[in-house]
Amino acid sequence: MEFDYKQEYSKAENEFIKTAEKYDVYVLIYGQEYPDALSKINSIPETSAIIVQDTIVLIYTKTSRLREVSKYLKSVSVTQMESIYTLMGSPVEESKAYVMHNKPYLYLRGKGVLVGVIDTGIDYLNKEFQYEDGSTRIVRILDQTIQGDKPIYDLKLGTEFNDKEINEAIAANQRGEDPYKIVPSKDELGHGTAMAGIIGARGAQSYDNQNITGAAPGCEFIVAKLKPASKLKLDLAGVKRNVADAYSPEYILAALRYIVRVSEELKRPIVIYLPLGTCIANREGQNMLELYMDYLVGRKGTIIVTGAGNQGMDENHAQGRIEKSGANATLELKVDKDQGDLFFNIHYKVPDKYSLIIVSPSGQVVQESNPKSLEKEIKFIYEGTKIQVFFEEPRSTIKIKCFNIVEGIWKFVLVGNDIIDGRYWAYLPQRKLLAPGTKFLNSSTESTITVPNKSASLMVCSYYNQSNESIVATSGKGYTIFGDIVPQVTAAGINALVLKPGGGTAIFSGASVAAAVLAGALALIFEWAIVKENIPGIYAYDIKTLVIQGARRPKAYKFPNIDWGYGILDIEGIFNSLRSLEDTNMGNRNIIDELCIEYKLEKTYIRIPKTIFNFE
Template sequence: MASMTCKEKILSEDYMDLINYFILPEGSVQGNDDVFCYIPINERFLSIYYSRAVLPPLEVSSYFYRYIPRLYGLMDLFVPEALDRNFDPQPLIRSGISFVQKEPLNLTGRNVVLGFADTGIDYRNPVFRREDGSTRILAIWDQSVQTGTPPDGLIYGSEYTREQINEALQLDNPLELVPVTDDIGHGTAMASAAAGSALNGGIDFLGAAPDADIVVVKLKQAKQFLRDYYMTPPGVPAYGTNDIMLAVKYLSSFCIPFHRPAVICLGVGSSFGDHTGNSALSQYISTVGTQINQVVVVAGGNEGNSAHHFSGHIDGTGSVNVEIRVSEGTKGFLLEAWGSVPDFFSISVRSPGGEVIPPVSGRLGQSLEYTFVYEKTRIRLDYQPVEAETGKEVAVLRFENPTQGIWTVIVIREGGNGSGNFNMWLPIRQFINGTAEFLQPNPETTLTSPSFAQPPMAVTAYNSRNNSFYYNSGQGFGANGEIKPDLSAPGVDISVATGTIQGRTVVGTGTGTSLAAALTAGAAAQFMQWAVVEYNSPYAGGVSTRNYFLRGAARDAAYTYPSRQWGMGRLDMEGVFNWIAGIPP
């Protein structure tokens, strides 16, 4: 039998996607043999594809926690399929974006690349085209389509250039040549809010950076083995760490220092991890965000009101009962518990019927699989006493077919001289088939990963029509007290492109932190035009852009900053340039 190519391994369910922390020798190239192949991401990370036939089942006890890819979901709660509404510029006005688009600054993102890794893009829509009908998109990498030529060094998917897209737009059916679609609409909505063209002089539609060049990665759906591990409901969009990291690598490649800066916007998130920026994706975008002329903007997630975070404290060697309400028909879910060093803990579980799993200590990294007598539920508890990246204790509990009712996770502090604090997180709401909620949740520290990366800007959402914080938006700070989010931006009822009717853009509305991130990314493109393209601050990158935005943010006397909801305030581009000009607020 002929050996599989690396592309075939990447796409095959018989090969497991893993993130490997590895420093490649200088001059190393893509590896490939019968067991595995890999794609280098940078000097630290490999995207590796390994034969499942020679690997143990996907469990924390069999792998280091950090090697297991996460699943990321979309960070919008509502993007309609088709609503024909009038364009509303109010969020652009309230965030100062409209002010700097006009004379004398004329900041429209000219010669700046805005990059999106998401659900694709409707490249045929007028909001992504110039007045002459040509595309504003530099390139699209569709990871889900294998009929075209992949980007150099990335092996899978199909890349479509601006020339190919323009050629396709001349056809009666453009999809015959460039078969990129966005059936979900999330990526199209984000790109339109951030970079939509000025239609009818901005009356019919206008994005934050209407003259920016656009680059898009359509993420392929995660493999079934990973969805099975996380027990993700069928049909729910879910994306793996490997594909997202490679997408960021691709988007970053379009930056040309001192000539064409790049802003990368991510509207996906995960509620797992220690919430201090130690995930592989967080570390990688931190590296990208520190490079010259590159900015990364991340949605803060919509988990603030989901009841999916519990924060506990134990004095001495006491215990805390953590109650979880599970609805009928819930198929299963994962729960992560993180303890602070040097404390160490044990965990016990009590079912709604009263059966108890005896305490399992994390001291030796024990693992246990338990099937109840009077319940159909199976629970696997995996401990890692010293997680390699964070040094913290982590326990992963996997509930299969949980019985309806109140489940109790009993956390026992065995010893240590630390704070006695611990945290638990359930999956993002769309990743649970049913309902699982803490009875005593804490809405704080609910920003989704990779929001805690530094220096990328993490953005929460607010309603710009009444200045109220969006109640579903994630909140800070980090589990270690790190100041996140950075800013809040409009994210409620944002005008977005939802389709076309007879060649005309259909305008709908969307709500969620990914749209707040999209507007902030468009604002960052405006700033990078002023700083780099117009050579006012040619070395500007993620750190300086963030700090300018924080200095110019709008702040209310009623709040204390930094804020768990607002970060350092509301996005205000007029305030940014007033600060630069020395004009007092």
Template sequence: MSLTEWGYDGRNPRELGEGDFKTLTDEEFRNYYFSEDYEIYFIEYSGDIFTAISKVDYADVYITDKFFAILFVKNGMLNTLLERVPEIISLQPNAIYTLSELKVDGDTSNGVNAYENQIPLTGEDIIVGIIGTGMDYLNPRFINENGESRIVSIWDQTIEKGPSPSFYPYGTVYNKEDIDNAIRISKNTTGNSPYDIVAHKDEVGHGTAIAGIIGGRLIGEVDRINSIVPKCQFAVVKLTEAKKNILTTAGIVKDVNNVYQSSDITAAIRYLSELQESLNKPMVVYLSIGSNFGGRNGDTITERYIDNLTNRRDFFIVTETGNQGTGSTHTSGSVVKDGTTSDILINVGKLQTLLNITIYFRSQDVISITITSPSGNTLSNIPLTTNIEQLRYFSLEENNISIDYITRTTISGYLSLNILIKNTTEGVWNIRLTGVDIINGVYNAWMPQSELLEGDTRFLRPDPSITLLTPCGASNIVATSNYNQINNTIVESSGKGFPIRTTLEPTVTNAGVNLLTAGLNNSLIIGTGGAMAGAVLTGAVALISQWGVSNESLMGFYAPQVRNIIINSTVKEEGKLYPNIEWGFGKFSFNLLHGVLERIGGAIETRKLIESNGENQYSYLYINIPSEIFQRIKS
């Protein structure tokens, strides 16, 4: 279900009339949003939710439209709230996202360019959105020769100094004028700091490295870096890190940095979408982040936002499949028939005191759950409900081990069982599924990304398939896996397909090893990892977008059209079956992309010629098929 289907009409809650509905003030929103005493959930509701919530003193809502809201509830009070407020129809917890993998080396002697000039386009009038750690706006590679910034906007969610976006009242927005003024001050010798005007920084370097691959400008004639769209513009969102209580709810006990929550990511996508509409220029957004939360069926709020917002022309979102490809955080199996069992065996490391497991199976299946600890204590026949999300608490052992779980039926017909085991003990845990009334019986289970886990916490029967990260389940997203172009092999950790529902992903694979790019403090570095592969694909989509808007007969593209062009620009090796879970539809090639665009352009010119000669009573269809199939047809 999209936001439009929910009834969202595009208006800002702060601009709604008196007869619409009530919501929180900006100050109230910020107080709840940043408080460690309140958990955050997305909810779908019916009726007068504001009045219903106002009757309790441990929760509040920020209403974003007539059927959708952000719920703030005091830690530990969700179950009580759900029993008191039947207006809450469905609920989704915040998912935890981590950065796409990026390994940096300062020795650039073995670095190679991600792109060599093959297509005579440079990204002019195309905006590339970067969501992640921010971007070094003072780096000369992102400044035009006239001294003006190529960044049109920065929303820094971590700074509370200035104006915030119209729809999400937190963080600070810096416009191009602010950024240009800061750049001018940085070049003066007055002693003033540019950060007094634009306080935004990329302390990690992740976003800067991505931007360098996509659109870093050449500095001098002997510069070694060669980006894909060096004249594009940028729009940047720096994400604020996930709250501690959100991490705890998600079962994360490890002390981690650069970890984010889906509410901020969804807000970032919404912000860039509104910016693209206001500037009326094509935009390609790179989500260089991913999560193991979600059933890879396109049902998460983030994926539904993506599909809703990319239904219009010239707004595209790109991601990469992540680094969980070894399968240690995913398992699958089947409960064959009524009365049979299937065991999910989990090795829990010594320091893993919380453990979050999410299991997805068809909602038509009735399955009983039994959990056994390493010491043999067992909790049997955990009751499940499919009517409304519910949170239930159980005592598993005398030493205060407990289980919280939420069951819910997703819009695509799956039952999601989210289990949080508290005070876990080291050793092998067993979650046994027993068939009660089996129609399908197939299940998939995920735990958080491996970098969020302690020690050797993992599934003992891992499944490397369906290890691509959320939001790869979105229908309109374009995703890439990561391969080593030096030895022509898929990087083992690269996330693998296919999503349970929606389109086949990865769309393609891209090179991600030893690529020259921009580092912090105006340095040149080489980057390796999925983040680099995704940046290459983002640059390619920007090229396609520019080609589309520059062709008067096309006037831009929709997301499925861009995806098809990317698929048709792939190299397929003999002996491999495509699409497959590692390579997608093949290795993306800029050379082949050039040829595809030329063929489309040729077909357009042919159509124009036919129409100009008055032969427009016929319809013509351009079909691009592999040459080997054409030869068979011809013979």
């Protein structure tokens, strides 16, 4: 087939390529490739490309070659470039995972289960990640920050180290030699090591008379160390601040794919721990990461875990409702003097139609009254600020990009041209990407969960204070803007004792901690269900149903709720629930069947958890 080479570029694509060529750095882009295009793209020097799923293509190339690459693509997704994901910051007893470690007839420790950790790396020399004989519990490390020359599952991105190489490095260290000459991967920030310890530390050492034993001390790890976002990616997202733990979605997607491929090769169940989130992304589940996550829904023995984020009190979200056509609502945005650029989104529901009025601190008023215009730049004379407004249809999103935005109170007035639903949600980037004083003056704590949050293969948990069983104001809160009950559960997340690279301990709190507890707990369920062959055909849907069914629901609260979803993670409660179902089951009917409504629609088989829908 002859290629229909792309000769024309849209204005957005030309601006992107023009900007990209200023930087001699590697980036990932994505688009829809022509048939046979992959071999052509891979023939370009310094370029590697693979098809991830359907029309999603990952391309690893120098920015100076983007024009050459893009002529083989139907489209280059510029909007996907604008999401920047950050770590969720910062315990196991409250989940009752420890009870399962020595429970008669169960004895669950996560043995035979893989846990994929997408984070800042891991201290593979720590004895908590080794067996009693000193051999490693880490089956693979992918380090995206060390570029090699060999393709890894067809993509030349990063360097892979297997368990044999890791064991050689451990042995070298024990001989007093430099282990990093063999496996040079390190965890400089320490977050990955800390969270891996919560998930599956073995309890091998004592730290000030305390042991650190993770929720799944018998699991094994696949670790993907992420490459931080380049200056190019931060510029494209309007971020001018130096943030060590900022990552672009393309690299996260590559890490997800890698971990899934390793688990497929080893034919073992996998829990993927993803302690990352963003506020600026498509919230309909149509962003790049969640599209790939949905692709994994049909894969047995695979689930992804993330936290609800730490944005509950960060004043970077506002929401409201316009009651009728012709009415309006004002978003008041206070801008810090050191902010620089600022990109943010306003989401609404179809079929509502809006226009936008912007009032600068000096009082200049500009109205964007043509929502059909895909792009318009507004110049504010006194402030010297430029603002671009994009009305994205049919995704019901207004994207606002402010360049050199000055200090003061800016007003963004939403005018309801044609209102049916009337609800709207505005999101600034995560707090660590903003200058300290930048915030919405009329902020809301509801719907502050970060993205991803909607995929069916994903389980999201918030965090609570386990010392007094109370709600934590900083935890991200539900629901999604579509009313999905997210987070599904909550887990302990305050003052967890964690491992530090090189030895010693630290104290962490936050969404990452709670998600790590949940990830370890799900490894125990996979061991019982798949490794011990109680429910070998278990899917992510089923796991979520079991966790929701077994959650502990204190009588002081009404459930589900925006803070804790369906309740507090309780592993013992899950197995007690399973036992009660087993006792009442008739014949050999699958336990999962008792927790779900099942029916057929023509040739489609549908299973819906009873805890999610109430059938009268």
